[in-house]
Amino acid sequence: MDAVTYELIKESSDCSGRLGIIHTPHGTIDTPVFMPVGTQATVKGMTPEELKYIGAQIILSNTYHLYLRPGEKLIEKAGGLHKFMNWDRTILTDSGGFQIFSLSSLRDIKEEGVTFKSHLDGSRHFISPEKAVAIQNSLGSDIMMCLDECLPYPCEKEYASRALGRTIRWAKRCKKAHIDTEKQSLFGIIQGGMYKELRERSVSEMVDMDFPGYSIGGLSIGEPKSMMYEVLDWIAPLLPSNKPRYLMGVGSPDCLIEGAMRGIDMFDCVLPTRIARNGTVFTSHGKLVVRNAEYAEDFLPLDEECDCYTCRNYSRAYIRHLFKAREMLGARLATIHNLYFLIKLMEKIRQAIKDDRLTKFRDEFYIKYGYNRDNE
Amino acid sequence: MDAVTYELIKESSDCSGRLGIIHTPHGTIDTPVFMPVGTQATVKGMTPEELKYIGAQIILSNTYHLYLRPGEKLIEKAGGLHKFMNWDRTILTDSGGFQIFSLSSLRDIKEEGVTFKSHLDGSRHFISPEKAVAIQNSLGSDIMMCLDECLPYPCEKEYASRALGRTIRWAKRCKKAHIDTEKQSLFGIIQGGMYKELRERSVSEMVDMDFPGYSIGGLSIGEPKSMMYEVLDWIAPLLPSNKPRYLMGVGSPDCLIEGAMRGIDMFDCVLPTRIARNGTVFTSHGKLVVRNAEYAEDFLPLDEECDCYTCRNYSRAYIRHLFKAREMLGARLATIHNLYFLIKLMEKIRQAIKDDRLTKFRDEFYIKYGYNRDNE
Numbered sequence: 001m002d003a004v005t006y007e008l009i010k011e012s013s014d015c016s017g018r019l020g021i022i023h024t025p026h027g028t029i030d031t032p033v034f035m036p037v038g039t040q041a042t043v044k045g046m047t048p049e050e051l052k053y054i055g056a057q058i059i060l061s062n063t064y065h066l067y068l069r070p071g072e073k074l075i076e077k078a079g080g081l082h083k084f085m086n087w088d089r090t091i092l093t094d095s096g097g098f099q100i101f102s103l104s105s106l107r108d109i110k111e112e113g114v115t116f117k118s119h120l121d122g123s124r125h126f127i128s129p130e131k132a133v134a135i136q137n138s139l140g141s142d143i144m145m146c147l148d149e150c151l152p153y154p155c156e157k158e159y160a161s162r163a164l165g166r167t168i169r170w171a172k173r174c175k176k177a178h179i180d181t182e183k184q185s186l187f188g189i190i191q192g193g194m195y196k197e198l199r200e201r202s203v204s205e206m207v208d209m210d211f212p213g214y215s216i217g218g219l220s221i222g223e224p225k226s227m228m229y230e231v232l233d234w235i236a237p238l239l240p241s242n243k244p245r246y247l248m249g250v251g252s253p254d255c256l257i258e259g260a261m262r263g264i265d266m267f268d269c270v271l272p273t274r275i276a277r278n279g280t281v282f283t284s285h286g287k288l289v290v291r292n293a294e295y296a297e298d299f300l301p302l303d304e305e306c307d308c309y310t311c312r313n314y315s316r317a318y319i320r321h322l323f324k325a326r327e328m329l330g331a332r333l334a335t336i337h338n339l340y341f342l343i344k345l346m347e348k349i350r351q352a353i354k355d356d357r358l359t360k361f362r363d364e365f366y367i368k369y370g371y372n373r374d375n376e
Numbered sequence: 377m378d379a380v381t382y383e384l385i386k387e388s389s390d391c392s393g394r395l396g397i398i399h400t401p402h403g404t405i406d407t408p409v410f411m412p413v414g415t416q417a418t419v420k421g422m423t424p425e426e427l428k429y430i431g432a433q434i435i436l437s438n439t440y441h442l443y444l445r446p447g448e449k450l451i452e453k454a455g456g457l458h459k460f461m462n463w464d465r466t467i468l469t470d471s472g473g474f475q476i477f478s479l480s481s482l483r484d485i486k487e488e489g490v491t492f493k494s495h496l497d498g499s500r501h502f503i504s505p506e507k508a509v510a511i512q513n514s515l516g517s518d519i520m521m522c523l524d525e526c527l528p529y530p531c532e533k534e535y536a537s538r539a540l541g542r543t544i545r546w547a548k549r550c551k552k553a554h555i556d557t558e559k560q561s562l563f564g565i566i567q568g569g570m571y572k573e574l575r576e577r578s579v580s581e582m583v584d585m586d587f588p589g590y591s592i593g594g595l596s597i598g599e600p601k602s603m604m605y606e607v608l609d610w611i612a613p614l615l616p617s618n619k620p621r622y623l624m625g626v627g628s629p630d631c632l633i634e635g636a637m638r639g640i641d642m643f644d645c646v647l648p649t650r651i652a653r654n655g656t657v658f659t660s661h662g663k664l665v666v667r668n669a670e671y672a673e674d675f676l677p678l679d680e681e682c683d684c685y686t687c688r689n690y691s692r693a694y695i696r697h698l699f700k701a702r703e704m705l706g707a708r709l710a711t712i713h714n715l716y717f718l719i720k721l722m723e724k725i726r727q728a729i730k731d732d733r734l735t736k737f738r739d740e741f742y743i744k745y746g747y748n749r750d751n752e
Contacts, residue, residue, distance in 0.1 A: 040698075041694070041697065042698060042705045044703065044704060045704040045705060046705070047705065065701075069701060070696075070700070074697075077673060077675070078691065084693075085694065086689045086690060296450070297453060299453070299454055299455075313462045315454060317450065318417070318460055320446075321445070322416075324445065325416040325445055327416055328704055328708070329418045329420075329422070332423075332704070
């Protein structure tokens, strides 16, 4: 049996939302789920215990970064990524594709694979589908990704079509290269840009290959949100209901809700941790920039409705002081809060699916959060 | 009764070491004690819970920094420093004197007080003995310091003598300005450079004023360690045995032991946290620079004999990776370890005093730590 399996618990009657459990070699995950990102084998500023306190059941780590530093062979020697970073719950790794296309300066895509320059020292590297699998095998993540070609936005249909063809052929090579499917599960990635025909072809080909899970890539890269939702509306009904669906790189509160309404089970994004380090936090009433002067003498917690460690113990004035004084603790406290906020949001989404009221939940959330879809 | 009192438990028979308990409005402190430094109302990178886990009973915070940012009036509005930073155990604040003399660019010392330029924005400020007390009253620390004039090393005797005269007069003004002695205790500071006559005069004058505790300033500022120990040998016997003695700015393992052997009860230093953030840690066998390439594939803990959170869960290779990747968690893990190491060392020192074997403990520690007094 595959390392990772999906158990469908309930489908919404008011939308395409679904409640499920993902079983993995390192525990179970209640879905829909948000996965904090630990790019370099650490979720920036957090210990594993803090992530558990926040309620994280799964984290993501980046193959591209770990391959370059400290190197997957070192992590393998350490006993794998779980042991190296002291995280005994589930880990998902990406294939490195997205970072090769977004971070490295020069890249040369051939049928065999991609040659690229490291963003760290300019050194040249070559990654093929087989190598992407081998690296992730060394890391020992529970969920692996196929190497894919990531498109810019906007992108001509002809180019998107050729890239998709390559992504499909690479997926076949990845699947072939991955041997121990009982230890780690390899997900296929749906690409095809903003073109319905290509997305449908992508789903059809990937589903034919029978992956234990499907990722949706190439979204949240600059297109309007309405377009992203349209793409999800095309894809979700075509995917098998007994496999998990992962929307890559998406993590704003509104997108998490809209994604869940379209049947997405897994999300990840650096946004909540990145904005936290810059002093911006989510609250029940929208975003708050705690660095701002208006909070200098504000002794309320970041979010009065939040019961996270940060909100129970610290004021906006103190956290602002930490940011102004460039003290690490500021980034830590804001990160704890933002991750807690999103993980609590996912809990509420799951409860709303259970109660068949996810659409209503969304509408209420938007009003309170001050979010206007028309302004996107 | 004074807010802070000292209870002498036992005196060493093999040296001048002593075991005691300091009672404060925010709990008791077993002495000799090492106090982590929370310069800007935070021990860099640590939460209060982590400090408690490490075993910290008291921390130090800096009046100069808090006065400049966020301002003591804001902290007073927040309910005082304890509440502002979420630390319910004892806090000691310095007077700001040391930072005025070491950090601010321009300073003008007059009998009335010191005018100086902020190291943050160059703005001009004036602090008198009365103002130093008022600021610390606003902060609400348990233990306050008198404003003193800090000397450079080396320093002419004549200058040192004049500065001492001023420090004594300032101490009298501080004592007069501090009203609520049941809420906060004000310590006098012994100065006098490296001159026996001046140090003796300083002790005599301060003891006449009957402070609830005495700090020893102007040491560990560049003089040879043997000279510091000599000064301590002059001072300690002259101080009343029923008051705590605090050696300011000292925190290397050898100095903690030597200081304890000379009857010092309290120590503070930024060294252990500062070197931790640069990737240097204490171990049972001496310092270790975990950033170094030799630890790239070293899967041992920082110190094999340590049972701190860091050593129980992470390898040198992982911590080195965090430093190389500039990940905050590296500084956090190293800081936890270094503070734990020193606080455990103080525990061992207290046990050695209890067992009347502090001298033997020192000799054994030096051999294992690879410390050679002759190389200083």
